Amino acid sequence: MEAPQSRLSYSAIARYAEQIASENDVFDERGNVDVYELLRKLGGEIEIDDRAESLDVRENGDFTVFLPTHTSRLRDRFTIAHELGHYFLHFRAPDQNLIGERTSTFTRLGRNIPETQANVFASNLLMPAAQFKTTFCRLEQDLVSVAEHFEVSYPAAKVRAEFLGLPT
Template sequence: MSSLAAEPTRLSNAAIREYAERIGEHYNIYDRAGTADVRALVRELGGSIAIGDTRESLRVIREGQFVIYLPRVTSSRRDRFTIAHELGHYFLHYLHAKRADGAIFGRGERNDVETQANVFAASLLMPAEPFRKTYARLRGDTHAIARILEVSPAAVEVRAQVLGLR
């Protein structure tokens, strides 16, 4: 099991956003309101989620077998972003990197690898076109959008900025 620092993918942020959205569409994780079922995606990929006295992280045993660790003390919206973030590591820094060994990815540092996982998470949870439509329909009401997509208002604000809506 390798816990060496992951290398950032060479994909651009635009390519990461497109990759995340394609994954969400491929696995059909969105309901009518556009809310992503990231827990179902974890199960479909062969992963599991463990909650306990731990920090947010991902442990990959091999392709199709991994565990996302969540602390007990976080909100459901935070957990959803963390799950999507850890899936970003799985897809970008494990599968796309073609790693064959096990790996551990911890959260909390500020570096390119973590930024890439955040870009992936935001795009998986809030795909561009459905987000734009919801944003327009709700006239940019950050809190209403956050409730529908089950993310934090801060995540909505960042996504709106990235998409040039603010």
């Protein structure tokens, strides 16, 4: 069963992701979102397994993010943020914000609108637009350094820069 879609625009999803981080005060000493702390505060847990990256929600405040055994810490940060996107956009969302049947299991396979929405949430949670642009300029457009600053993979930083219209 495919996840429901959110009726929120990408800009509304971006604001929502930044709001979630701010309301939960989960910033580390560098100003980056600590997704592990956010997950803990929300009642989530992590299980490392050989299955695909996924989210299983039992109820609000009780869920598990599944991470594969073979991924990097940077990939895991993005995956956690992505699965939190599903949690907020496709599970906890009010009925009027959903298109399709509510589900409690989300698997990160393929490309579709719910997956893109979760990626938009994750990108904005980990790399808020204003901070990203400031850091991109401060680090002289060096995407390797920008990725290191935000603790994301180079490809994630590159996609974010392209989405924000920055030179890559």
